[in-house]
Amino acid sequence: MDIREKGYSHWQGELKASRSNWLPIFFNGIKSVFKKKFAKVIFAFSGSTFVIFLLAVYVSTKPELKILSELVRLLKSDADLFKTFYSNGFLTFMLVILSIFSGADLISSDLKFKAFPLYFARPLSRTDYLLGKFSVILFYLLLFTLVPGILLLLFKMIFTGSLAVSPLLVLAILAFPLLECVFLASLTLALSILSPNTKFIQIAVFLVYMFSNNLAQILKAIFKSDRFFIISLQSNLEQLASFLFGLQPKYGYPGWLALLPPVAVSLLAFWLLSWRIKKAEARS
Amino acid sequence: MNPVLRAEKLSKWYGNILGISDINLEIGPGITGLLGPNGAGKSTFLKIAAGQLKPKIGSLRIFGENVFANHLLFKRIGFCPEYDCAYMEMSGWQFIMLLARLHGFAAGAAAATCEKALATVGLLESKDRKIKGYSFGMRQRLRLASSILHEPELLMLDEPLRGIDPVWRIKIIQLIKEYEKQGRTVIVSSHILPEIEAMTNEIVLIHQGKIFAKGDIQRIRGLIDSHPHQISIHCPDPRRLAAKLVDNEYVLSLDFPVQERSLTVKTNQRDHFFNALMRLIAVDKIAVEEITSPDDNLQAVFDYLIGK
Amino acid sequence: MKEIIQLENISFSYGRVQAIRDLSLNLPAGIFGLLGPNGAGKTTLLKLLLGFLVPTAGKGEIMGFALSKKRKSLRRGIGYMPESECSIPGMDAVSLTAYLGELSGMPRQEAMKRAHDVLYYVGLDESRYRLVDTYSTGMKQRLKLAQALVHDPKLLLLDEPTSGMDPAGRKEMLELIQDIAKKESMNIIISSHLLPDIESTCRQVVIMNKGRIAAEESIADLKKDNFRLFEIKLVGEQAPFFKRLQALRCQVQENEKSMFKILLPAEILPTALFDAAYETGVQIRHFRQSKTTLEDAFMNVIRESDGY
Secondary structure, three states: OOEEEOOOOOOOOOOOOOOOOOOOHHHHHHHHHHHHOHHHHHHHHHHHHHHOOOOOHHHHOOOOOOOOOHHHHOOHHHHHHHHHHHOOOHHHHHHHHHHHHHHHHHHHHHHHOOOOHHHHHHOOHHHHHEEEEHHHHHHHHHOOOOOHHHHHHHHHHHHHHOOOOHHHHHHHHHHHHHHHHHHHHHHHHHOOOOOOOHHHHHHHHHHHHHHHHHHHHHHHHHHHOHHHHHHHHHHHHHHHHHHHHOOOOOOOHHHHHHHHHHHHHHHHHHHHHHHHHHHHHHHH | OOOOOEEEEEEEEOOOOOEEEEEEEOOOOEEEEEOOOOOOOOHHHHHOOOOOOOOOOOEEOOOOOOOOOOOOOHEEEEOOOOOOOOOOOEEEHHHHHHHHHHHHHOHHHHHHHHHHHHHHHHHOOOOOHHHHOOOHHHHHHHHHHHHHOOOOEEEEEEEOOOOOOHHHHHHHHHHHHHHOOOEEEEEEOOOOOOHHHHHEEEEEEEEEOOOEEEEHHHHHHHOOOOOOOOEEOOOHHHHHHHHHHHHOOOOOEEEEOOOOOEEEEEEEOOHHHHHHHHHHHHHOOOOOOOEOOOOOOHHHHHHHHHHH | OOOOOEEEEEEEOOEEEEEEEEEEEEEEEEEEEEEEEOOOOOOHHHHHHOOOOOOOEEEEEOOOOOOOOOOHHHHHHEEEEEOOOOOOOOHHHHHHHHHHHHHHOHHHHHHHHHHHHHHHHOOOHOOOEEHHHHHHHHHHHHHHHHHHHOOOEEEEEEEEOOOHHHHHHHHHHHHHHHHHHHHOEEEEEEEEOOOOHHHHHEEEEEEEEEOOEEEEEHHHHHOEEEEEEEEEEEOOOOOHHHHHHOOOOOEEEEEEOOEEEEEEEOOOHHHHHHHHHHOOOEEHHHEEEEEEEEHEEEEHHHHHHHHO
């Protein structure tokens, strides 16, 4: 042809039907979280515990170094190392911040700006949409828990020079962050679908964290029973970690009970999400 | 006779941003269409006319009095704004009753007036429903009802037909024309030029804060010299007709549209052209099926004056 | 020709309110306007076609895919331009359009390439790298059209495409739609309250009322010709001309805007009008066979279907 035809032109391509058509939502979400203000700061703080623990692991293999001796003394065994890393208060706090940062606006901004007609006019099922959004939070949470956990294991093996590791330990290293992150991600996402006001969601997630901890303390002080720590986000996670790593539980209730809150909350969150998303699609 | 609305050297700006500049305008009874691109200054003008903004320079007088904060004058003016504003938790009836009482109607008279206004816009059946349950078109009609309930002498409507379905469009346009027959003054601002054309021939065109044109659409079109008039003639043999016309100087161009048996003539001297055409049809017996002027409408006037 | 949309006895209720009752529709390929009063069920019908809502009864097929069973395959071939203000903030136009194209199943590079093409087509090429949060209403409308076109759908659903646009923007949007309509194998359904918009883009309309299809016809058929009725506009001394017409037993009726409707008796040819004009020195500047307006035809359809 000598001159390009003016006006509307058809696209000479084929639309792929694929099982993973939620992936663009995932990638888009990852990018937009990364581009936000304070992203690098939050990532730095979230990764800081990993750095410290990595150093401690290194130091524990070189008894001549005197730094971090307190921490090293705590890490009597492999199980202790990972349990302390995973359930330390600062990391849990940063994970809540990360959830808020990456997840509070995921669905609430779609509610506010009414993006649903644009999304659902696509060959996207409701599950695809939720999966895409959910995986954004899950990605960032796992990035600062599961990935460091595996790296810690690898580096430990390198530093100690031994490949000996108990399979149960590996299982626990994988299971705990998965449980923890699915729990936090589903909680945040479920709250995010409740309101178009992102600030409100951010505060709500944070309140859940703070309030659950404080309430447990108050109830323990009144009723003198350890059982109330099951409602505390922080403490229950610690209990769960002890249980999974086969260590002495910190609080006075059976370790397996600690599984209940994360699982129950996640299931509740999924139910809420699927109910509200149906409404959102119909209202598009 | 005194005009209903008179603006003299009217200017308004917000900080650095210009609203309107040096507007001199007189509007009398009847329907006047107000049009212009987005950001031209229409809303600014209407808000000043409705007494909600104070002019920076100049004056805007309605019925001879300055209108800003002149609440007694508001009895004679009705304004239907563009933006969606209502108390969502009230019912339509409560809302319009509230406005009626604020206007100064006593309780009994207010009820009668509100019923009449709601009936005119077809909201009588849904008057007890909460406003948050109203569709956009219904809220628009409620706003309209509240602007006419005190039967104002001057009615100003900003995009009154947004969201209104074709059935109610026709009825509301008829209502506005009724107002004209009753001798009232209506100023209608709209982006939808066919709507304005359906209501009136008098327009005011605002662009970049100034008045670009004012008056009868046809007269304005006649004054736009740079764009010769187009006349479209549907006939069985357009080329024969063209051959008869081509020798005349007042025929500036001849166009043969594809896929149509027609001829489009451009001329700046319609008088000469039509005289010649009448002779060609009556005497030379050239057959003609249709004669129209495709650019004698408001969209063309708008394009020629505003377009780049 | 294979039908694009086939609906059989579709019903849908919102709780106790029945929005669509027993609706059957067979639409061939082409461009259709979807018209109806508020509450007729137009929006509900569109949502059913897109799979946002599932019918409570009945079955249907769109482009060969079963309604509400093959929603994903269906949506792949549909482009939807919503009426409401909708966007995804924090992205620029190219990223947003490419993102939505990817979600439709385009490979990433193709989606990006096509996004640029489509943004150029709708006239947003100068602002495509800007954040969509900064866009004006007219630009947002164009962006909505662009995202509906990015995956080259076979069926385009446009809901109030000119909503909120100023006269220049409206004209350009209608021209874009007319251009797309010219492309073969594009099927378009335009839902709008603005009859002039529908008339300028569609040849056929579907009129809904009270949850049912009230009419499915071509505009030409709806606007029936009145064979003996002509509309004319004159310039010159009118009295002698009308006297001539009365002598020929033509009935004359003046409409608004100085347009006259002339009813010719059976034995008089239209050329007689021109003879009379030439002999009395009057210019006929507008001459056309009178048709019912689309407005009147629409009102007739609604009135008849209200009888149910």
